[in-house]
Amino acid sequence: MAPAFSFRIEASTIITVEFLSLFLYFRSVLLSSRQHPDQVPRLSVRVRFAPSPTGYLHVGGLRTALYNYLFARKNNGAFILRIEDTDRTRYVEGAVQNLIETLNWAGLEYDEGPVKGGTKGPYVQSERIAIYQQYAKELLDAGKAYYAFDTSEELDEMRKMQEKMRVPTKYDRRALKLSPSEIQEKLAAGIPSVIRLKVPDATTVVFDDIVRSRVEFSSDQIDDQVLLKSDGYPTYHLANVVDDHLMKVSHVIRGEEWLSSTPKHVLLYQYFGWKLPVFAHLPLLLNPDKSKLSKRQGDVAVEDYRQKGYLKEALINFVAFLGWNPGDERELFSLDELVNDFSLERVGKSGAVFNIEKLDWLNAQHLRKKPDDEILVMLKEELQRSPFAVKQFADEYLLSVISSMRERVSFAKDFVVNSPYFFESPVQFDAEVVKKRWNIETPEQLKSLVGEFTLLKNPQKEDYEAALHRAAESLNLKNSDLIHPLRLAVSGMGAGPGLYDILYILGNEETIRRITSAIERIH
């Protein structure tokens, strides 16, 4: 029985080993034949972040800007900022300035763009209207676009009908029936007109996307998009394609919400005879309920996070990991480290929920990594904003507060919020802690402790500790029986740095004063 059993094991083992070696063989053949992408010479990389100035910078926008920035820096390319302000109805005064300011804060410096300039400017689309009109005209002349004179009421009605008949809502091309003379008449009469893209019938529009690989659309699904509006401004689609071409943008890295309109853009490139850029459509940032990240469900503006005291390092690190990872288990990255490790190939496909708890953790991590002098500056700013603004604290004092609280804060403001006792005598005493740590004998015990402290001259931490030990011994108490009430007396709370650290920072005089005061006030 035993031999038969062992034989069976042996047989199956042999088979397994055989398949495994076969597998390994093919794998090695495959790997050796695979080309390294680095060896392929690449055209100069130029990318752009192209927000519309409708208010603040959205965190999703920050992520898009960041990926563009990282990709540019990684490949020694150019990072362009372009303002897409072709919708005059949505323009917000000061938004451009705000956008630039926020990008600067985040450390995403652009190479070409408004204010800074560049050889391919202007970088604000409203200053390029003539260019778009010229290209629209070119399409018109080539028969790739056509005039339409429909009013928005007419279009609404058309769409309503289509919905009722349950057919896809798209322009029915009624303007294509107009004769050249009719068109001339209407134009001459000054009837408002738009220029629409003439989408070919029954063809397939295909493009490759780094994130999503090949994507196909049937041209029958594509609407005859308006390219030039009746106010003479281009729509996003025209302006975007024209500018990307003129500005020699090599990679279009943008949010997934643009995926559906990409075939229109591809068509435009084809009509103009222009080389297609490489597309990379980024997964969307999501609310906790998985819908597209929106203002209704929390903060969405970068400046909101900035105001709440989030470090740019943390926000950048966090947002970088929403849709990308380095492939190993590192998680703490500086901007430079991200540049070094970033690749579009490692960008994921599925949307990512913006989860604030991890951002908080990252903030604590980045804050603790900062050198003392940087934290000192932040602490001073926090103090300016606090009720203690009127007081003056020596740098040396603040530095010792920092070293004692470093591991206990997530935000700079926590220094003030979590340990106000370093900046003023306890205003009140935590009732819970009083109940737990304070009893009828405590005042007398603390008084003898004060007796010990009074004897100290220029005490160090160890001196406080020794003094407390002596007091505890003479009172026949455990050290902790003194430590807890003392912390309460001196800080008003039950949590914080080591007691002797607190005493040392406060100084002997202040310590004694606080103990005496607490004895009178706690009952």
Added chain:
RNA sequence: GGCCUUAUCGUCUAACGGUUAGGACGGAGCCCUCUCAAGGCUCAAAUACGGGUUCGAUCCCCGUUAAGGCUACCA
């Protein structure tokens, strides 16, 4: 409704046909300890479902379901 996209712990994600499905945040517990943190250790927690292909599917294909995006003279 139509088109497109997506689908691994609650969340961010790893594993690009062979793993006890790994890590992180958050949660629970233990250790450390004067408290609170930090740190260390441990635990719970996932391949949406159904079919194929394959010796073998988280991974490839098809379908279902679900979620999201787009469907403007907005971007």
